[in-house]
Amino acid sequence: MAVSLEEKITIEKGIPLKSTKGALGSLTRIFTEMKIGDSFVAPRQMERSNIYGYARLAKIKIATRVQEDGRIRVWRIK
DSSP: OOOOOOHHOOOOOOOOOOOOOOOOHHHHHHHHHTTTEEEEEOOTTTTHHHHHHHHHHHHEEEEEEEEEEEEEEEEEEO
């Protein structure tokens, strides 16, 4: 017997929305504090596409290069 979507979903009220200030907030803050020419090495688990997405949110331009050790170095260029 199939259960309808309405039977599976319950509307709840008064549940607070969690903050998004985790990694996203931290990295965008770091980007906005950087001066042109500053750089940092990204944590190993970060992917290049995510780094560029954070930079876009911070409204800055970056360049990235993979270092010999495989980690990504990120420069603010604009």
